[in-house]
Amino acid sequence: MSAFNICLYRAKLSKRQQHASVSYYVDRGFLPEAVINFVSLLGWNPKTTKEIFNLNELVNEFSLGNVQKGGAVVDESRMMWMNREHLRRRVPENLGIITDEYAEIIFAVQNAAKATIPSLSGAMVNEKRLAKLIPAVVEHVDVAAEIGTNFPFLFSDPDLSSDAASTFLSSFWGTPSTMILSNLIKGLSEIKEADWNPPTIKKELKKSLKVGQKVPFRSALQLLRLAVTGTSIGPSIIDIVCALERDIVLSRLKTLEFFVQEKSDETR
Secondary structure, eight states, X not given: OBOOSBOTTSOBOOTTSGGGBHHHHHHTTOOHHHHHHHHHHHHBOOSSSOOOOOHHHHHHHOOGGGBOOSOOXXXXXXXXHXXXXXXXXXXXXXXTSOOXXXXXXXXXXXXXXXXXXXXXXXXXXXXXXXXXXXXXXXXXXXXXXXXXXXXXXXXXXXXXXXXXXXXXXXXXXXXXXXXXXXXXXXHHHTSOGGGOXXXXXXXXXXXXXXXXXXXXXXXXXXXXXXXXXXXXXXXXXXXXXXXXXXXXXXXXXXXXXHHHHHHHHHHO
């Protein structure tokens, strides 16, 4: 079904063009409510600055009197923004309750993660685990499936021997990396599973780094990021650490500590 008359460049779309079809966007992972929201605003002016509407709001507020006669413009970047907004709305405040809408997001992440890492165990992508992980990264994706493809560290240990990890780690040579890692491990080990939350984690991290080290807290967090994600940039590392299991975080820190010590021995 052809949905759009005019594209981003104000040229008429042909029905033979994929992006003239609603199904094209749904197949790419755009949420139905986001597509409906976007299409409704192509020719309808709600007479307000509000742009994000759920279906019930559209039904209640839509009026033919506010429909414009001129051709509409399809701005895919705007549709992506709307999809991100609707995606966040599907994440419930109480993560202990998995709604049907949230279950659909989880299912999309499961499929994407399994396709990206075929050897992935079922335990790493079970529903309850993903329900806790998704909020930590949902702000950084356009569609749900990107959580499964863009953040492999949520499902498997990072490759510390990769070029990206090695380059990042080299910036720490000449600093007391092993001591920092040892203190990070000690500090996080003292946090009980029940207290594994952002405020407590941040407090213990700062406390563990006050042992006569002239290392900025931010630099220590970068080392923590490398251990946990294998990358130098990304979502809040405190949120990632909190979302991941305590044992996984400590195990990865110990792996990096051993890796750094081994590299140091090789250079002697």
